[in-house]
Structure formats: structure tokens, C-alpha cells
Amino acid sequence: MSGLRKIGAPFVVPGPSGIAVRDRLRHLTAEDERVLRLVGDHLGTLASRDLKARCVAGLEHDAELWAERKRALTPGSSSRWAGITKASHDQWALARRGQLAHIQNLQASVRTIEHRLSLPVGEAGSRRAPGGYRSRREWFVKTRRLRVLTDRLDAARADWEAGRVGVVRGGKRLLNTRHHLRAAGLTQEQWRARWRAGRRFLAADGESGKRFGNETIRVTPDGEVSIKLPAPLAYLANAPHGRYVLAATVAFAHRGEQWADRIQTNRAVAYRIHEDTIRGRWYLTASWTIPPVKTVPLATARTGGLVGVDTNADHLAAWRLDTHGNPVGEPLRFGYDLSGTAQHRDAQIRHALIRLLHFARRHGLAIAVEDLDFTAEKTREKHGRRKTFRKLISGMPTARLRARLVSMAAELGITIVAVDPAYTSRWGAQHWQKPLTSTHRKPTRHDAAAVAIGRRALGHPIRRRTAPPPAHRSDEQGHRTAQARPGAPGREEPRPRIPGPRTRSVRTGYGAKAGNQDTQHRSGCPAEHEPWHQDSLPLSL
Template sequence: MGGLREVAASFVVPGPAGVAVRARLRLSDADVAVLCEVGVFLGGLATGDLAVRSRQRLEHDGGSWAVRKRELTGASSARWAGSITKATYDQWALARRGQARELVWLRGQIASVEARLARPLGAKADRKAGLARGYGSRAEWHAKSRRLHLLRDRLARVEADWAAGRVHVVRDGKQLARLRHHLDEAGLDAVAWRQRWEAARLFLAADGESGKRFGNETIRVTGTGQVSIRLPAALTHLANAPHGRYQLDAIAEFRHRGEEWADRITANRAVAYRIHPDPVRGRWYVTASWQRTPIPVLPLETALSRGVVAVDMNDDHLAAWHLDVHGNPVGEPRRFFYGLSGNAAHRDAQIRHALTRLLHHTRRCGAGAIAIEDLDFSDGTSREKHGRNKRFRRLISRFPTAKLKARLVSMAAEQDIALVAVDPAYTSRWGAQHWQQPLTTETRRTTRHDAAAVAIGRRALGHPIRRRTAPPRTRQSDGRGPRTAQAGPGTRRREGPRPRIPGPRTRSAGAGRGAKAGDQHARHRSGHAAEHGSWHQAKAPLPLSP
């Protein structure tokens, strides 16, 4: 393959498995007081249950789960206890998955550093031999050797925790807990941090149950938006409705997916709710979530039957171009810009707006699929991979790859648009090499990102990306047809380099290599030596004797 890695096959991304919508609750002071008291009480139970589960480590089983649930049921209720134990299990399992990913990352970092330390200073990488590049200076080599010891110590600790089943978790998140020691950098004071801490430790979440009224017996939202909660056994004195319930004065109105939510609660299908505050804005929200019926994944040929809109994702815009089923660019390239400045909510809104415009453009083009690269930047911020290119590492760090893909999957499913993921290998390089100049005209300036979008679309459609260089006009066709013919979609290794044909590059033989190389006269069509030899005047004829 000439040093090129194998290109993975394209595939259709499955649709989302769940849905979550949010509505604002305009609570009264009495509602806020009751919710805070209930949330603090249940939050204390959840914190204690997480501590018990963490101490059990790998000895946990179904019996110990039942024991924990019975203990929580006496202080709250059976449904509250089920929600608490499920949340505890999810957080413990998430911490274990994080440990597994950290182990893989640490081992990869150690292997990379060891490979570079074994190379001489300033040595260049050799991909064919599988050799990494050496460090640039003795000081860098010494610093990396010290880092190697730190990575090995950290790996030993994580491996010990993994073997023992020990996890390090904080119920409201480690980031908020560590922020307590850096209030000046975050622009907060102790009071503001305490409000966020207490708001994060509230527990007001209940899983749904199909067959129960409105799909949830613990936190109930009726079709008119009336919200009521089942109070724990220790707080039944706060009830203002029958059966130990507290009904809020606020009305929940789900504007997004409201009809789908209404259909579920009308049919008494399970809907999970979570009531949570936003201490920064001083607001309260209720989030409804439910599982969707799995939709069969379309075959790749069916998804691409009407063409594709290929997208090259960048840190500030999406470069898109519509391609027909034959892999030809149609129309003009489009760019959908977004900003990554401001807080998380602003960045999320910018991404949603850009993806909305992309989906509208796809529907106008009549295409049934969007092609994107299957990017994975989990190791993209490593200095061992990108060297001293700090600017590039920062660019990859702020690139919202996961958020873009997650948003696009959920939003495209609502528009009945398939999402095709392709291997990102060489798309930018080959796109710029083979498509940027041919697609540039006097009125259109094609960028590298536009050319990369064309390469992504052609790979999704099963066409090769690289184009053969056209020969001279007089030799564009020979006995086997045009030389610019592309390999078929079923041809194996069509993405690889063409085999090197031994012999001269041109049809004419080189100097001294022809069949008549020894005959210098045969190299000329007429005259031979008379044409190219030196000219001498012949002597005058002798006079005739008398």
C-alpha cells in the first residue's frame, strides 16, 4: 500500500435511543421551599447510598442491591429508593468506565514516550520501519524521562484501583468540588460557590413506569401541565394534595416535542422526570426523558440513492457540498459558521443553529443523507503525537467533535435524513490535491475545506477520491480507452497508489536505448549523414584532352 493505512468502510450511523426535553417552572416561594427541603432530604439518602456502594467494590450483587433498597424504602418510598439506587449504580459504572479509558490512555502515553526516548536526539520518524522521532534537545529528553516515571506511578495506582474495584467519585461532580480551591480564577465568591454546591446535591429525579397514570407515579405531570410529587414518608406533613402528594403552583409546558410527550402520557407510557435549579439564572426546570422505539438502520445504498451532502467539520464552520450519486459536485459550496466563545449555553446554541441551517440546506438539495468524518480526538491533545505544535493541540482541544456528532444524530433523525460516517484518512490531503484546483473558477474560490468535503462525499458514495493526471491531448486515448478512467466501486485497493510500471515514463526510448541505437544514420528520416555531416565543395572536373 505504499505506507497508506487501510481505509475503513463507510456506515450509516444509528439514530438516537432516547429523547430529553426541558420546560421552565415559574415557582412560588412556597414551592421553592418545599422542593429544596425534599431535594436535600433525598440528596442525603443518595449520598449515603453511594458511599455504601463504593465500599462494597466488586462484592456487589443483586442481594446487596435489594438490601440497600429496603433500607432506603423505609425512609422514603419504594419508587424513590429505586430511583436512588439506579442513580448510584449509573454513577459507579460511569466511574469504572472512566478508569478503563484512563488505563488505555496511560499505557498509550507510556509506550509513546518510551519509543521516543529510545531514539537518538533529533532523529526523524520512519513510518515504514515503525520508528518514532527523537526529542529535539537534551533538556526535553530529560523532562520526558521524568514524566515517564510519573506516568508509570499513576498507572500503578489506577491498576490497583481497578483490580480492587475502588472508584473516586463525588456525587455532584469533581469539577465543582475542585472549584472551591480556585474561586478567584472562576470569578466566584464562597457564597456563590455554596449555592451551586447545594443545588447540585439536590435529588429530585424519578424513573418512569409504563402502565401507571401519566407514565410516572413519583413525579407526575398531567396533560394540562400540572406538576405534583410524591413526598417521602418523613415529609408527608408538607402535602397539599391527597395521598401524600405536593402539587406545584407552576405549570410545565413542553414546547419542543410537546405532541410526542403528550402522546406518551396519554397512553400511560414511561416518562422519567428530573426537577433541577439553575443557580446562575435563578430558575427552575423540569426535564422529561423517554426511550424511543429503535428505528431500523437504512442500508447504505438506500441512504445514498438521492445523493449526499458532504460536510467537513472545522473549529469555526462547517464546509458542505452537495454531490450526486455519481460523485459529481452540484451547485456551489456552502459554509455554516458558528462561534465557540462565551459560556457553554452560548456555544451549544451556536452549534444548534449551524446544524439547523445544514439540515435545511440538505432538504432543499433533495439529498437523503449527510456524510461526515468519523473523527476521534481522544489522543489529539497529546504532545507526543503533535510535538511542539501547541496551537494545533489547542485547536483540537476546543473542537466540539462529540457535541457536533451527538447533536447532528438527534436532529437529523427528526428530519428523516440519514447520517453516513466515513473514514477520515487522507480526505483533506487528497481533496486539496485532486479537487481544489479543478473546482476553482473565476467566480468561485474553492478552499481546502470545500475540497475535503468533496473527498468525504465521494468516499461515502463508494467512489475513489484521487483523480489520475490527464495526459497530453494527443495521447488521451489508447487501445484500452481513456487513461483518466476511474476504478470501479468494487475494485480492491483502489484507494492505494498505482503500481510502478518498469521502464521509461514516455513512449519514446531514451538516448542510446533504441533498437537502432548503434546506427546513427537511421535516426534521421532522409539524407542521413548528408543532411547533418560537414559540407565540402567538390573539385572541378578535369579538362578533356584535345
């Protein structure tokens, strides 16, 4: 047991910090679409130039350079669209975080290869460390791969120290699709339309105190949408002060009341307009920040038990537990299919989560989940030729599911408790899968892992209650239990009476177990009659 890593303490997951809602811009005229494309292409060109300037500045960027970039953008657009600089800075920072993750991934791969190359060929590995390579040929191939990864790591470290990043406006995946149009099922014109739509810039941050919370892209309470045209395109205006009013109106069905409350009090709301070239539709997304939601204490979340959830590649395995960590009822399974488009996968995750949340809300329970993160656990150097397992953990929607679960749970007022995922599947199967198996119930390894996750969130050990000492199965040595602490209320209470015979030799209504053991005349109990024990007074006094 000394080789096991330290288990982190469970914690209550904080709620979301922002809200985003979207609505379709219906009944746009041909002129509206032409103006939106012209404005988006013009601002996209300016955003590309500004992003290039931000990447050239690198680590030497400061407030003075930021102000200079804003001044350079203003003549080609307007002061209202100078927020492009913030978007460029955020994109550069995101690229830096991705670069650091890439370096960490390369470091893990290099360490694994160096360790395995240092071992004799064919040496068996252990549960904690891999063994040597299986053949001399594989050993030789890995020496060449180590050289390649080392060169990549050196180049990535040099870029990191110099502040150089690689960013593609429109997306690197879409850029690479240009060379594989036949495999993607696209024509050159279709790809070009997607590329232009991905590189357009039609977004503006909100400003508190301004009319309806945003002067650049303004949406009135009636749903009228207007944009502030850049200076070179001011001739396209159809409203005073260089504005263009769209023929389409919006009405946010989800959180529409919250959005209306914000714009009527002139609080900041950010907007983004984008085109879906596949469906031929235009959308407007509104977003705003919210104050941090005050989370309940962990002890309060544990009151009444909770629902332990094990995340898998195709389903969520859940089981309800009471306060003492005992499984209640039957195991639950919420399946989803992650094949197909991104919209289909997202819908499948939301459908599975809403069923889980409705169950938890119906019973007034919190939800316990694993704090999963497979960012450094998906390399082929870590898992070797286990392609099926690598595909399995790569397909787990950990990040998307975590974000969806937190936001949807906050809306329903359900508490989420995150636990350390170490050994939950192994210990759950070891201690709970067989005891929970019966002729009418066949729990899986994932169901047992859900029980282990729930027990860890409740503060109990994963292992089941241990048996009393074999030498003295009485109260002399005290009860040994890993399930309820000595001070837990109801620990010594009798089990609820179940109607019907408990054995074949006892008829219904007979053989009732004793009540509270502390009230019986047994050795070591406080109710034992001693000389100082005073009998109760008669009622006649």
C-alpha cells in the same frame, strides 16, 4: 502505499434511542421552592450514602446487594424513591468507563515517550512516527515525566482491577472551584448555592402501566406537577396520599404532542427537576425511550448524491456531490463561535447544524460526515510542542456535534453516513483543491476535504478521474476512469450542451460533440457495420 492503514467502510448512522424535552416551572411560590429544596437535599443525602455503598461493593456487587441497598433506602424515603440505587449504579459505571479511557491515555503517552527516548537525540521523525528529542535537557526531563506517568498508570491499573472509582456528586470541577473563588468571580455563598443545587436529587424513572407513566413525579395532561414526598417530609403535603402539588404548570412546546400521547396511555416517562442558581429558575425535564429507527440502506442513501461535510474548530465546510462524486455548485460554509458559556456554544452548534440540515432537506440529500474521535490524539506526548494544534483539536465539538446532528437529522428524516476520517484532508487537498480553483472560486483545504469525505461515502476513490493512456487516446484500450464504473448508467453519454461557443474560433451552435459513442462508425464499437448486420425494415411492410 503499503504503510497506509486500512480504510473502514462507510455506514449509515443509527438514529437516537431516546427523547428529552424541558420546560420552565414558572410562577413557583416561595413555599414551593422551599419544599423542593428540602426534598432535594434529603434525597441527595440518601443518594450520596447509596453511591458510597455502591463504590465500596466494587466488582462484587450483585442482585442481592442491590436489593439490600433498596431496603436500606426505603425507611428514609419511600419505595417510590428507591430508584436512587439505579442512578448510583449508572454513575459508578460511567466512572468505570472514564477510568478505562484514562488508562488508555496514559498507555499511549508512555509508549510515545519510550519510543522517543530510545532514539538518538536530534534524530528526525517521519510522518508515521516521531523522532528523538531535540536536546539532552529535553531528553532528561522526559525521563522524569516517564517515571511520573508510569506511577500513575500503575495506580490506575490497580484501581481498575480492584473496582475502585472516584466519583464526586456535584462535579469535580465545581468542587475545585471552591479553592479559586476569586478567579471564578464567585462569593462563598454563591458557590455554596451551586454546590447544594448540584448535589440535590429530584429525579424519578417512569413506570409503564402507572397513572400518567410516573407515580413519583406526576405530570397531568393539563400540566399540573406533583411529587410523592419522602416519609420524613410527609407533613409538607398539600394533597392526599402524601403528595405535594406545585403551583406552576408545564407545557412542552417541543414534542408536546408525543409527550401527551405517552402519558394518556400510561407509558413510562422519566422526570427530573433542577434549579438554575445563576438565573434563579427551576426546570422540569421529561425523557423517554423510543424504538430504534429503521435506517435506510446505504445504496438508497447514495441515490441522487449527498453533501460532504468537514468538521473544523470554527465552521462546517460542505460541498454537494452528485452520484458519480462530482462537486456540484459552490462550496458551503456554516460558521460557529465556540467561545463563551456552554449554553452559547450549544446554541452556536445547533444554529450551524440547522442551516446544514435545511440545505440537505431542500435538495433531498443525505449528509456524509467523518467518524471523528480525538480521545487518544490530544496528549502533548503525541503532538509535542504544537500547542496550537492541540488546542485546535481539543476545541472541535466532535461528540456534541455528532449527538446533535443525529438527533436533529432524525427529526427531519435526513440520513447520516459516517466515513473513516483517515487522510481525507491530505488527499482532498492533493487531488481536489487545485482543480476546483478558478478566478471566481478559491476553495480552501477544508472545502477539498468535504469533497473527499463525500466521495468516500459514495464508494468512490478520493483521487480524481485519471487521463486516458497517452499512447492510444481512443477506445482501443478502453476508458480508464476512477470516477464511474463500466456498468454505471450514462457513463458513455455526452455532456449536456452549454449554450455559447466553447472556443474562440467556434460560433454559437457549431461544433457540437458527437452523441453516444457506441452508435458511431468507429473501430471497436458494437454499431460497426458487419456482414451479419441487418438493416432496419421499411415502414411500408
